[in-house]
Amino acid sequence: MRTKQVNLLISFVAVTLFSFSCFCISKLTQTYNQLISCRSHVLEFRENMLHLKNKTEHNRLELLRALNQMKYEITLKENVSRSLDEKTVTPRENETESNRFEALKFFLPHLRQVSRIYPDVIISKGKTNVTFALGISTVNRGTQSYLKQTLNSIITRMTPSEEKDSVVIVSVADSNEDYLKSVVDMITKRFKRQVKSGSLEVISVPAFLYPDSLHGQQPTEVSEFKSWQRKQVLDFCILMLYAQSKAIYYLQLEDDIIAKRMYFTKMTDFLHNITSNNWFYIQFSVLGFIGKLFRTEDLPGFVQFFLMFYKDKPIDWLLESLFQAKMCDPAENFRQCTTRLKEVLIQHKPSLFQHVGIHSSFPGKEQYFKDPVLEPTVCTAAGAQDSRSRSGAARAQEDAHYSGSVAVEPLAAGAHRSRLWPPPPHRWLPLAHARLAVAAGRLPAGLVWGDAGTKWQRVGHLSCHCRKQTRKTGV
Incomplete structure (x- = not known):
């Protein structure tokens, strides 16, 4: 009898423990599913926040760009209004200026x-x-x-x-x-x-x-x-x-x-x-x-x-x-x-x-026009020209200051630098100033575009005799 009661007690405890385990497992599974769902919501919320952050940054940049544009336009208007306030002209002068530009309408x-x-x-x-x-x-x-x-x-x-x-x-x-x-x-x-x-x-x-x-x-x-x-x-x-x-x-x-x-x-x-x-x-x-x-x-x-x-x-x-x-x-x-x-x-x-510009205002065009009479030249017996009225270091320093820092390789011992240094590339470039120079009775120094069958001509380095012959023949 006593043994039977013990067995019943053990069975009851086992059933109770099994039921409690099933209940715990069910609760854990439910909790896990809830955590998974919460994690998904958190990730979705994070993505929304990142999207809002990017959108906010884009809007901020747009506002800054618009603000800068407004500041620039306000500055322009202030400059114009200030110039108009300080400019004291009579109505007749204003009318004269307007009439001067009115002539454009005819053409x-x-x-x-x-x-x-x-x-x-x-x-x-x-x-x-x-x-x-x-x-x-x-x-x-x-x-x-x-x-x-x-x-x-x-x-x-x-x-x-x-x-x-x-x-x-x-x-x-x-x-x-x-x-x-x-x-x-x-x-x-x-x-x-x-x-x-x-x-x-x-x-x-x-x-x-x-x-x-x-x-x-x-x-x-x-x-x-x-x-x-x-x-x-x-x-x-x-x-x-x-x-x-x-x-x-x-x-x-x-x-x-x-x-x-x-x-x-x-x-x-x-x-x-x-x-x-x-x-x-x-x-x-x-x-x-x-x-x-x-x-x-x-x-x-x-x-x-x-x-x-x-x-x-x-x-x-x-x-x-x-x-x-x-x-x-x-x-x-x-x-x-x-x-x-x-x-x-x-x-x-x-x-x-x-003229120092190489890149023309016309897109894709390069020009190497140089004024041939920027400095006085001396024609020697060999036809060389010496235009150095001051030291090479002074000229290099001045050119570097006003035309940008340009590295120039030093000449070898005994070498002479011509006025065409560094030489321009081999190009066919018409020089408008050559026609003016010839009409004025002198030849432009440097490279000049010749006739259809000729290429670059080193007119600036011809001898004195060649210069005279060139003026006579026009070639």
């Missing part, structure tokens, strides 16, 4: 529906009544820019009195707002004193001033180059019209040149030493349209001629054509006309400006 029919034609003034103190206005038109050249070294050369080589009696105008002829912003930032940071005194101004050419014909429906390489030339003529004309009311004389420059030391003083002295006042224009460089000095009162006539034929020729060719049309008699032959041009053309020797 550009798409502007006849525009109420007011005037470039956007970005930085200006309204400086007027000075002797010289220096105009520089600039466009985006991609990764390469020469504008900073050009302005550094032009402005730092003026004396304080010369800077006070002049105004440098930079015209941004590019629709790229990022490039305009970079130019404005560079000028306001690098040339604070000149901006504050009003000696340095920045304008922008609105896109609506250009005709739609500059952008063909099916552009080719030839049509794009033609459009680039036509746009360049329009850019120069707009800059000339803007600068007309600011000074007595206007000097045309480009954004990839450097100026010679004391160029402003030499230019002023040369102008004062001219006995006759009956001059057409004065050139301080034979390259293209660089270094051409005009009277501002004559600028409307030049602009009208340029606009009349802006679709046909580059602006330096148009200037030469206008010079021949005004100075040559219809009864004269070409040789007599060339002789007359040599007598009338006023040129400063040596040139005061040198």
Whole structure:
């Protein structure tokens, strides 16, 4: 009996333990499933938080970009309003400026529906009544820019009195707002004193001033180059019209040149030493349209001629054509006309400006144009030219300062460096200044593109006898 009770007790305990184990296992399984579900919810929540974080960061960047754009536009508006507040002009002067740009409507029919034609003034103190206005038109050249070294050369080589009696105008002829912003930032940071005194101004050419014909429906390489030339003529004309009311004389420059030391003083002295006042224009460089000095009162006539034929020729060719049309008699032959041009053309020797830009403003084009008369040369019996008026170290230091740090390999013992050092690559590049140089009765030094069957000719290294023969034959 007692044994039976013990067995029943043991059985009861075993059943109880088994039931409790099953209950615990069931609870553990349920708890595990709940943990798995919670883990899934936690992972989903984490993904949502990461998505929200990325979206928040994107929105923050968008807001910062919009804020910076608003700040930039506010700065531009403040500069414009400040220049307008400080500029005291009478209504008659405003009307004159408006009428001056109204002349564009005659040659550009798409502007006849525009109420007011005037470039956007970005930085200006309204400086007027000075002797010289220096105009520089600039466009985006991609990764390469020469504008900073050009302005550094032009402005730092003026004396304080010369800077006070002049105004440098930079015209941004590019629709790229990022490039305009970079130019404005560079000028306001690098040339604070000149901006504050009003000696340095920045304008922008609105896109609506250009005709739609500059952008063909099916552009080719030839049509794009033609459009680039036509746009360049329009850019120069707009800059000339803007600068007309600011000074007595206007000097045309480009954004990839450097100026010679004391160029402003030499230019002023040369102008004062001219006995006759009956001059057409004065050139301080034979390259293209660089270094051409005009009277501002004559600028409307030049602009009208340029606009009349802006679709046909580059602006330096148009200037030469206008010079021949005004100075040559219809009864004269070409040789007599060339002789007359040599007598009338006023040129400063040596040139005061040198072209340093290799990357052209036309995409994909490289140019190695150099002014052949930047320094006086001596023709020796062997035909060599010596243009070193100062030590090579001084010239290298100056060139490195104004045209960037360039490593030049030293010459071997007994070697001589020519003016064509380093030599340009073997290219067929037409030089516009060669025609002007030959018309003036001299040969350009350096490499010149010859006729269709010729290649580069080292005209600058011919002997004196060869120079004479070349002038006679024209080859």
